[in-house]
Amino acid sequence: MSGVDLVLRGTRLRWGGTWVEAGVAVDDGRIVRIAKEPNLPPADETVNAPGQLLLPGAVDTHTHFSYGRPDRTDLGTGSEACASGGVTFFVEQAASTPEHCPPTLDVPALQEKVALGERTSRVDFGVHGGGCAGNLDQVPGLLATGVAGIKVYLGWNPVGRYQASDDATVLALARTLAGTGAPLEVHAENPSLVAAATEALKRAGRTTPEVYTDSRPTLAEQEAVSRVARLGEAAGAAVHIVHLSSGWTLPVVREARARGADLSVETCPHYLYFDTGTYRERGPYAKVNPPLRSRPEVEALWAGLLDGTVDFLASDHAAPSAEKAPGSQDIFSIPPGFPGSETMYPVLMQEAFRGRLPWERLLWLLSEGPARRFGYYPRKGTLLPGSDADFVLVDPRATTVVRNERLHHHSEFTLFEGWSLTGVPVRTFSRGETVAEGVFPGSVTGRPGRGRYVRAREVTGPASPGGSGGGAGTARPPPP
Numbered sequence: 001m002s003g004v005d006l007v008l009r010g011t012r013l014r015w016g017g018t019w020v021e022a023g024v025a026v027d028d029g030r031i032v033r034i035a036k037e038p039n040l041p042p043a044d045e046t047v048n049a050p051g052q053l054l055l056p057g058a059v060d061t062h063t064h065f066s067y068g069r070p071d072r073t074d075l076g077t078g079s080e081a082c083a084s085g086g087v088t089f090f091v092e093q094a095a096s097t098p099e100h101c102p103p104t105l106d107v108p109a110l111q112e113k114v115a116l117g118e119r120t121s122r123v124d125f126g127v128h129g130g131g132c133a134g135n136l137d138q139v140p141g142l143l144a145t146g147v148a149g150i151k152v153y154l155g156w157n158p159v160g161r162y163q164a165s166d167d168a169t170v171l172a173l174a175r176t177l178a179g180t181g182a183p184l185e186v187h188a189e190n191p192s193l194v195a196a197a198t199e200a201l202k203r204a205g206r207t208t209p210e211v212y213t214d215s216r217p218t219l220a221e222q223e224a225v226s227r228v229a230r231l232g233e234a235a236g237a238a239v240h241i242v243h244l245s246s247g248w249t250l251p252v253v254r255e256a257r258a259r260g261a262d263l264s265v266e267t268c269p270h271y272l273y274f275d276t277g278t279y280r281e282r283g284p285y286a287k288v289n290p291p292l293r294s295r296p297e298v299e300a301l302w303a304g305l306l307d308g309t310v311d312f313l314a315s316d317h318a319a320p321s322a323e324k325a326p327g328s329q330d331i332f333s334i335p336p337g338f339p340g341s342e343t344m345y346p347v348l349m350q351e352a353f354r355g356r357l358p359w360e361r362l363l364w365l366l367s368e369g370p371a372r373r374f375g376y377y378p379r380k381g382t383l384l385p386g387s388d389a390d391f392v393l394v395d396p397r398a399t400t401v402v403r404n405e406r407l408h409h410h411s412e413f414t415l416f417e418g419w420s421l422t423g424v425p426v427r428t429f430s431r432g433e434t435v436a437e438g439v440f441p442g443s444v445t446g447r448p449g450r451g452r453y454v455r456a457r458e459v460t461g462p463a464s465p466g467g468s469g470g471g472a473g474t475a476r477p478p479p480p
């Protein structure tokens with residue numbers, strides 16, 4: 001008797017706020033059934049995974065795989081890091097170095113980035129559009145081709161014609177996005193406050209890594225979030241703050257939401273696990289924009305993660321490491337950024353194993369939350385019949401020590417070097433196909449070019465079960 005393509009048996013999955021023993025059946029790349037043992041259909045391939053946790057793959061909506069030296073990283077190498085770390089869907093940012101492909105400021109550039117991904121990626125992906133004064137007329141075309149959102153920079157021209165936006169441009173972009181569901185994404189730091197603080201430090205001859213946080217004060221983030229929230233509100237547009245760095249910015253977020261602003265925020269693992277002390281310990285390797293913050297700000301960020309003020313997590317993955325020579329001590333001349341896609345899910349799931357984060361919150365922050373905000377849910381970001389069969393097997397007893405030389409991210413360092421993890425991914429599936437296998441970081445088995453571009457807000461799959469911030473389908477009926 002011919003059955004479905006694949007069945008996983010003996011697994012435990014989250015259902016209604018608890019663990020249930022159930023398996024999944026996959027056909028043609030999608031989940032067709034979630035059921036207890038006797039109710040699973042026959043299959044061509046069966047994976048027996050007794051005692052292992054079956055979790056939705058992570059969705060990393062902030063990656064810079066096509067930024068930096070093309071001889072070292074690209075969408076293909078980035079997707080290796082994803083597969084290894086249980087990230088089954090990534091959304092590549094708009095900025096890119098021209099040697100990879102142009103920044104996604106118009107449809108031809110978007111098509112080039114998509115083609116690059118479809119040649120090289122091992123997992124499915126989406127792409128962000130870029131916005132600036134020079135491409136306002138291109139935004140409707142970008143939205144029609146399925147970009148996740150439109151990213152703007154308030155300062156610092158990232159690449160060539162991808163210019164920083166002033167307030168009038170931000171407002172004009174927000175008006176273009178109003179009613180489309182696509183968020184205006186903002187790197188929220190007031191550039192003039194950053195420039196003034198940086199110049200003052202340089203004039204005083206203070207250029208060591210330890211001063212870096214002072215060069216980009218929290219006030220610059222608070223002011224920028226407050227301003228773009230107002231501009232978005234005035235336009236009736238959704239605004240998304242990327243890589244929010246300080247828990248002391250969260251009161252500004254709550255205030256804007258209380259007025260009715262459609263404002264979401266992401267933060268990154270590095271703002272949760274590292275602080276200003278890391279500049280002392282890691283020197284130039286700790287440079288990132290916005291910078292690492294003080295311990296009280298980190299604690300406030302954790303509180304916001306738990307109470308729902310922070311919407312979700314993303315890695316802001318970049319791998320500029322070769323230029324971060326340890327000998328170089330002028331922090332202002334060193335490129336910013338950390339690799340992070342590969343370590344994000346294994347590190348954060350430690351919090352759920354230890355009881356610091358409820359499992360539903362973890363799965364919301366890393367999977368359902370970002371998939372919903374950018375219009376990929378329920379095809380991505382959940383385990384439901386009809387969803388893509390993107391999931392991760394986690395062995396709660398498997399242990400590993402993070403060693404950069406064993407990671408697949410093609411970066412020369414990880415801030416998580418030497419961390420011991422218990423309970424890590426042992427196998428990653430993308431549309432039902434195994435793309436990585438072995439205790440994290442396992443072997444990447446997914447073929448380059450098997451990944452497909454997915455358009456935002458053009459989702460086919462199961463009807464939304466009407467979940468909310470609780471996540472992970474707390475109101476679902478139990479599996480049969």
Ligand SMILES: [Zn+2]
Pocket residue numbers: 062064093243316
């Ligand atoms: Zn970024």
